[in-house]
Structures are given as C-alpha cells and as structure tokens.
Amino acid sequence: MTESPVHHEPPIYRRIADSLRSQILSGELRDGDRLPGENALMSEYGIARATARQALAVLINEGLAVPRRGSGVYVRLFRPIRRHGSRRLSREQWGQGRAIWDSDTRGRAYTVDEVHIERLPSAEEIGRVLDSDEVWVRRRRYSVDGRPVQLAASHFPADLVEGTAITLPDTGPGGVYARLGDLGYSPVHFTEEVRARMPAPHESELLRLPAGNPILIVARTAYTSGGIPVELNEMTMDAAAYVLQYDFDA
Amino acid sequence: MTESPVHHEPPIYRRIADSLRSQILSGELRDGDRLPGENALMSEYGIARATARQALAVLINEGLAVPRRGSGVYVRLFRPIRRHGSRRLSREQWGQGRAIWDSDTRGRAYTVDEVHIERLPSAEEIGRVLDSDEVWVRRRRYSVDGRPVQLAASHFPADLVEGTAITLPDTGPGGVYARLGDLGYSPVHFTEEVRARMPAPHESELLRLPAGNPILIVARTAYTSGGIPVELNEMTMDAAAYVLQYDFDA
DNA sequence: CGGGGCAAGTTCTCTGGAGACGCTAACTCC
DNA sequence: GGAGTTAGCGTCTCCAGAGAACTTGCCCCG
Structure with missing residues (x-):
C-alpha cells in the first residue's frame, strides 16, 4: 500500500537499553557498576520517568542488571567460567x-x-x-x-x-x-x-x-x-x- | 493512596498476575486462550491502564503468555513432554x-x-x-x-x-x-x-x-x-x- | 462470489504527576 | 570516637491521558 517499508526506528526506551547493554557487554561498564538512575536518564535523554524505568526494566529483565531499592541499578554481568581444563569423566x-x-x-x-x-x-x-x-x-x-x-x-x-x-x-x-x-x-x-x-x-x-x-x-x-x-x-x-x-x- | 499500606501485601499488579498465572497453571485457561485484555482488567479491577499492562507484562515476561499487537494476549503454556519411555542410550x-x-x-x-x-x-x-x-x-x-x-x-x-x-x-x-x-x-x-x-x-x-x-x-x-x-x-x-x-x- | 476499504478493538509507546518505601551518608548527641 | 537519628536520594507502585501501530471482522462494491 503506502510506504510501509519505512524502517521503523526502535522506540526510545529500547534504544537506551541497547546503548546500556552494549556498554555492559563491551566492558565499558563492569560488574557491580552502578547504572545511571531514573533521574539521570530523564535529564540526559529528556524523557519521562516511566520511559526511563522501561529502559532499565529491559536490562533487569535480561538479567544484566539488578535493582536495589533506594540505592540504584547495578550491573550484574554473569560471565560463566566454562571449564578448568580438560579432564576425563568416568x-x-x-x-x-x-x-x-x-x-x-x-x-x-x-x-x-x-x-x-x-x-x-x-x-x-x-x-x-x-x-x-x-x-x-x-x-x-x-x-x-x-x-x-x-x-x-x-x-x-x-x-x-x-x-x-x-x-x-x-x-x-x-x-x-x-x-x-x-x-x-x-x-x-x-x-x-x-x-x-x-x-x-x-x-x-x-x-x-x-x-x-x-x-x-x-x-x-x-x-x-x-x-x-x-x-x-x-x-x-x-x-x-x-x-x-x-x-x-x- | 489514602489508605495506609498493609504491611506485606503484594502490589496490585502482582496480585492480578498471580491470579492469572494460577488460572493458567491449573488448566482453567488453556494454551492458546486469550487472556483478558487491558481494558477488561481496567474495568474488572478498577485500575489504570499502566497497572493492567504491568500485570500482563509479568506473564509475558515469564513466557506464559504472548502478546499479539492489535489482537490480544494469549496463553502460551509450554508443557514439555518429558520422555517417551525407557530406552538405553549408548x-x-x-x-x-x-x-x-x-x-x-x-x-x-x-x-x-x-x-x-x-x-x-x-x-x-x-x-x-x-x-x-x-x-x-x-x-x-x-x-x-x-x-x-x-x-x-x-x-x-x-x-x-x-x-x-x-x-x-x-x-x-x-x-x-x-x-x-x-x-x-x-x-x-x-x-x-x-x-x-x-x-x-x-x-x-x-x-x-x-x-x-x-x-x-x-x-x-x-x-x-x-x-x-x-x-x-x-x-x-x-x-x-x-x-x-x-x-x-x- | 471475491476483493478492497473502513472501522472497531487492542496493544505499544510516551507524557506528567504523586505518595510510599528502602538505602545511605551526613549529622547530632553522648 | 562511637552510636543513634535524620534528611536526601532513588526506586517502586499507581494514577490519568493520548496518539501510533497493528489485527480483525465487517461492509460495500464490482
């Protein structure tokens, strides 16, 4: 019909979440680091509180971040140790x-x-x-x-x-x-x-x-x-x- | 908001989510069934749209429900078949x-x-x-x-x-x-x-x-x-x- | 009978605001 | 200096509203 192939840009909260995620996975943000809080995201991106919360919820949902009420949202990068060596299992x-x-x-x-x-x-x-x-x-x-x-x-x-x-x-x-x-x-x-x-x-x-x-x-x-x-x-x-x-x- | 908070009572959205989940896990709602939509939850419980969405998001998050834009939220009960019988594996x-x-x-x-x-x-x-x-x-x-x-x-x-x-x-x-x-x-x-x-x-x-x-x-x-x-x-x-x-x- | 278009219904995204609750650090008092 | 208190900060829950995007079914028309 009309111009449907309009490559839709991802919503704001997702772009913010993607940005934060890549910072985590790239190592820029380390395990235990504190993510920017709701207020910080609000002022930085000029968005409403609910939108900032939504962005953080994405990361929390994925298990990359853990919220601590009254304190902040913290990176919880879970990098499993795969193995210690090559050992045979009987x-x-x-x-x-x-x-x-x-x-x-x-x-x-x-x-x-x-x-x-x-x-x-x-x-x-x-x-x-x-x-x-x-x-x-x-x-x-x-x-x-x-x-x-x-x-x-x-x-x-x-x-x-x-x-x-x-x-x-x-x-x-x-x-x-x-x-x-x-x-x-x-x-x-x-x-x-x-x-x-x-x-x-x-x-x-x-x-x-x-x-x-x-x-x-x-x-x-x-x-x-x-x-x-x-x-x-x-x-x-x-x-x-x-x-x-x-x-x-x- | 005027009412003083009852000590350990779970929030509204979680109570609704728990109710829906138990309906799903008990079999009352079957795989593929349509969950009550946002409007239905709003009128049934007398809550705002955001709260209804939050309740549904819990189930979606858990993988028990799948949202279909423009249509509704549907039960997606995943009941794995454990095994076919007792067979020995070499x-x-x-x-x-x-x-x-x-x-x-x-x-x-x-x-x-x-x-x-x-x-x-x-x-x-x-x-x-x-x-x-x-x-x-x-x-x-x-x-x-x-x-x-x-x-x-x-x-x-x-x-x-x-x-x-x-x-x-x-x-x-x-x-x-x-x-x-x-x-x-x-x-x-x-x-x-x-x-x-x-x-x-x-x-x-x-x-x-x-x-x-x-x-x-x-x-x-x-x-x-x-x-x-x-x-x-x-x-x-x-x-x-x-x-x-x-x-x-x- | 088939196809196109329209409208209702539904979810998705986002705004703005408010009170409650938990954590932390600075402060006060002993 | 140590202990208790308090104020500020940040998250949690919930409200009300509005436009966008998508699905579905219905209606109209050829």
Missing part, C-alpha cells in the same frame, strides 16, 4: 560436580541443606520409566553459601534399593552412585536430558523464589550398563543466576 | 536426538539450515581444552519447521580430523560421531556441561532474535575413552521456547 562419578557461583568466585562446595526420604507409590510417569510400583524418593536441597539454588528429587525402584543406604539420609562415602556400584549397578549411563525454562509454580518456598521466577528444569534418567533404569532425577534450578560446572578429578 | 549415539517443539506436537526432525566449516587457529580457551593450535570448526544452524532454534559450533583438533569427512559439509551416514568411530575414537564420553541463561549479544540475526532475548548456552566436551578431547561443542539456543529431548532407538 561415568560413575557423575553427580560429584562442583558449582561455580558467579564468575569471580572460586569453586565452592555444594552443600546439601535438607534431605527428605520417602517410600511412595510411584506416579504414572515415574512408574513407567522405572518399571516399578513403588519407589524410594530422595529429595534434596542444595545451597551455595547458604543460598538455595537447586531442588533435586531422585527416584529409585523400591525393590532395587530396599535395605541399602540409598534409603538413608547419609549414603556413606561416594554417595548414591557408590552404593549403586556396591549393588553391581555400575557403570551408570545417563539418558534423556530435558531442558525447559519455566516459571516456578509453587516450589518457591524451598528455593526462596517468588512465584513465576524462571527456573530451569532438568530431568535425567540413569541406566545400568545392562539397560536397567535405576534412577530418575529431576532437578529444579534457579536458572537465572546459576551455572553448574562439572569438574571431575578422578 | 554413548556413541549421542547427538542424534530429536527435538520436541511445543507440547502438542509429535517429534519433528531437526533440520540443519546452514553449515559453515572453517579451519582456524584455536582461541585460547578452545586450544587449552582441545590441546591443539588449530581446529576445524563446524557451525550449524538447526531449525524446526523453518524456525531457527539453535546454533552450534563444534571444534575439532585439526590434526585429528584432517582429511576426514568431518571437515566436509556432509559427514556421511551416522554423522560426525560415526566418523570419529571410524578413526578409532569410540565410544565418546561427554563432560563438563555448562548451562547459563544469558541475553543474546549479537547472534540475533542467525536466530532471528532481538538483542537481549534470553538464550540458553550449553557447552559440551567430548572425550574418547582414552581421555583424548575430540570435540568442544557450544550450543546457543532460544531457551524460552525450547525443549530438547534425546530419544535413542538403537
């Missing part, structure tokens, strides 16, 4: 990873906050995967420096692990996978990984997250080399600020 | 997964849009991991139904794959891992998985995403059973709408 040791929390910190040990163990009738999907009517469920909460970052629920076929330390809070040296090895289920193979970014439904209390906070869901199933499913693990993680790095020494 | 077959796009569709074949192959001097980090000065880089773009969803860059030590089909666009039957197997590097072990949610810096053109769109970065390193690193793969995915499910038949 499959049995999976699950002994370390967590890297934010870029400037050394690896810190995962700590397990809470452990709940139950014997339950298995839900439909879990029963189908594990081929078992009853399962032992290990629920664990992991924290890094006291901040909860991960919920994990591992399901084991009841008849397989009955009477072993897997049904106890303390699984002993080497953890669950060592106990599975004691039972002859070793090495363990992992399959069917699922990644989904979803708003948190109600797990918020345990992770101390507001409802709707984006979380990363990872499901992993473990099979013995004989093809027997021995574990179904579902991890719910605060994805916005979380990087998990496996770093195997042995 | 490690060599990793990389032959299928993608499930949205919950109500059957698995669709990944299609590779673009393939670029280069021999390059390896960047610092890649060189350290692969222990090689030069690498062959395979860049691929994957699409599902014509929509680009994933960029992948796989790096191989140059001396290891020189002259093989790995340096060609078409790697032949079985793909890259079969060719690695031909070379005697089989089975392949994967380690050091990294997950990070980041705003897209500039890859936007290939994935047709706006800058700042959240993407999921996954890095995976492959080692032979002898501990030789043979591949460093970095995947950049549109995480907001993406679920990758590995489903191995053999």
Whole structure:
C-alpha cells in the first residue's frame, strides 16, 4: 500500500537499553557498576520517568542488571567460567560436580541443606520409566553459601534399593552412585536430558523464589550398563543466576 | 493512596498476575486462550491502564503468555513432554536426538539450515581444552519447521580430523560421531556441561532474535575413552521456547 | 462470489504527576 | 570516637491521558 517499508526506528526506551547493554557487554561498564538512575536518564535523554524505568526494566529483565531499592541499578554481568581444563569423566562419578557461583568466585562446595526420604507409590510417569510400583524418593536441597539454588528429587525402584543406604539420609562415602556400584549397578549411563525454562509454580518456598521466577528444569534418567533404569532425577534450578560446572578429578 | 499500606501485601499488579498465572497453571485457561485484555482488567479491577499492562507484562515476561499487537494476549503454556519411555542410550549415539517443539506436537526432525566449516587457529580457551593450535570448526544452524532454534559450533583438533569427512559439509551416514568411530575414537564420553541463561549479544540475526532475548548456552566436551578431547561443542539456543529431548532407538 | 476499504478493538509507546518505601551518608548527641 | 537519628536520594507502585501501530471482522462494491 503506502510506504510501509519505512524502517521503523526502535522506540526510545529500547534504544537506551541497547546503548546500556552494549556498554555492559563491551566492558565499558563492569560488574557491580552502578547504572545511571531514573533521574539521570530523564535529564540526559529528556524523557519521562516511566520511559526511563522501561529502559532499565529491559536490562533487569535480561538479567544484566539488578535493582536495589533506594540505592540504584547495578550491573550484574554473569560471565560463566566454562571449564578448568580438560579432564576425563568416568561415568560413575557423575553427580560429584562442583558449582561455580558467579564468575569471580572460586569453586565452592555444594552443600546439601535438607534431605527428605520417602517410600511412595510411584506416579504414572515415574512408574513407567522405572518399571516399578513403588519407589524410594530422595529429595534434596542444595545451597551455595547458604543460598538455595537447586531442588533435586531422585527416584529409585523400591525393590532395587530396599535395605541399602540409598534409603538413608547419609549414603556413606561416594554417595548414591557408590552404593549403586556396591549393588553391581555400575557403570551408570545417563539418558534423556530435558531442558525447559519455566516459571516456578509453587516450589518457591524451598528455593526462596517468588512465584513465576524462571527456573530451569532438568530431568535425567540413569541406566545400568545392562539397560536397567535405576534412577530418575529431576532437578529444579534457579536458572537465572546459576551455572553448574562439572569438574571431575578422578 | 489514602489508605495506609498493609504491611506485606503484594502490589496490585502482582496480585492480578498471580491470579492469572494460577488460572493458567491449573488448566482453567488453556494454551492458546486469550487472556483478558487491558481494558477488561481496567474495568474488572478498577485500575489504570499502566497497572493492567504491568500485570500482563509479568506473564509475558515469564513466557506464559504472548502478546499479539492489535489482537490480544494469549496463553502460551509450554508443557514439555518429558520422555517417551525407557530406552538405553549408548554413548556413541549421542547427538542424534530429536527435538520436541511445543507440547502438542509429535517429534519433528531437526533440520540443519546452514553449515559453515572453517579451519582456524584455536582461541585460547578452545586450544587449552582441545590441546591443539588449530581446529576445524563446524557451525550449524538447526531449525524446526523453518524456525531457527539453535546454533552450534563444534571444534575439532585439526590434526585429528584432517582429511576426514568431518571437515566436509556432509559427514556421511551416522554423522560426525560415526566418523570419529571410524578413526578409532569410540565410544565418546561427554563432560563438563555448562548451562547459563544469558541475553543474546549479537547472534540475533542467525536466530532471528532481538538483542537481549534470553538464550540458553550449553557447552559440551567430548572425550574418547582414552581421555583424548575430540570435540568442544557450544550450543546457543532460544531457551524460552525450547525443549530438547534425546530419544535413542538403537 | 471475491476483493478492497473502513472501522472497531487492542496493544505499544510516551507524557506528567504523586505518595510510599528502602538505602545511605551526613549529622547530632553522648 | 562511637552510636543513634535524620534528611536526601532513588526506586517502586499507581494514577490519568493520548496518539501510533497493528489485527480483525465487517461492509460495500464490482
């Protein structure tokens, strides 16, 4: 019809956000630096407060900035350390990873906050995967420096692990996978990984997250080399600020 | 405003958002349904337009709703299919997964849009991991139904794959891992998985995403059973709408 | 019956203003 | 010098209004 190919300029708030983002990603603004506040943006660009807020909201939304009420908006550049070196992973040791929390910190040990163990009738999907009517469920909460970052629920076929330390809070040296090895289920193979970014439904209390906070869901199933499913693990993680790095020494 | 603030009560826009979210997650509102629009919320709750927009923005932000200009805001419930059954994965077959796009569709074949192959001097980090000065880089773009969803860059030590089909666009039957197997590097072990949610810096053109769109970065390193690193793969995915499910038949 | 144009409905962008609340640093007092 | 208080600053929430841009369905016309 008319001149529709008018290359529309992006709206003001987006141009400001793009400018700030490029300053962050280029290194001009560093992690922890304070972004220009609402008043500064208002006077600098001659815009209304709501527009300035909108520009900052873009960066906050993207996770590049964190607002602190009464103080300002600060850069939160999250540069994950990808790896420490080239190390070979033997499959049995999976699950002994370390967590890297934010870029400037050394690896810190995962700590397990809470452990709940139950014997339950298995839900439909879990029963189908594990081929078992009853399962032992290990629920664990992991924290890094006291901040909860991960919920994990591992399901084991009841008849397989009955009477072993897997049904106890303390699984002993080497953890669950060592106990599975004691039972002859070793090495363990992992399959069917699922990644989904979803708003948190109600797990918020345990992770101390507001409802709707984006979380990363990872499901992993473990099979013995004989093809027997021995574990179904579902991890719910605060994805916005979380990087998990496996770093195997042995 | 005259009323004194109740101590810990969430703001209006958040209460509305919570209400809508619970309707979505409970199934009361289904995928594709139209949410009440700005005008409807304004009259229903007696609020200003900006407040209604703010409530809807929460859900849009969380990925539970998608706005369509001139039409409305629609529920976009993303219910990932977790798994098809219990199948054992042999490690060599990793990389032959299928993608499930949205919950109500059957698995669709990944299609590779673009393939670029280069021999390059390896960047610092890649060189350290692969222990090689030069690498062959395979860049691929994957699409599902014509929509680009994933960029992948796989790096191989140059001396290891020189002259093989790995340096060609078409790697032949079985793909890259079969060719690695031909070379005697089989089975392949994967380690050091990294997950990070980041705003897209500039890859936007290939994935047709706006800058700042959240993407999921996954890095995976492959080692032979002898501990030789043979591949460093970095995947950049549109995480907001993406679920990758590995489903191995053999 | 098909196509073009129009109008209603909806979201998007932006303006201006106001009170509440949290943080911080300067200040006062002991 | 140390501790408590206070004022200023900055973000958070919400109000009211208006034009632009886009979608959709309806109506008119050939």
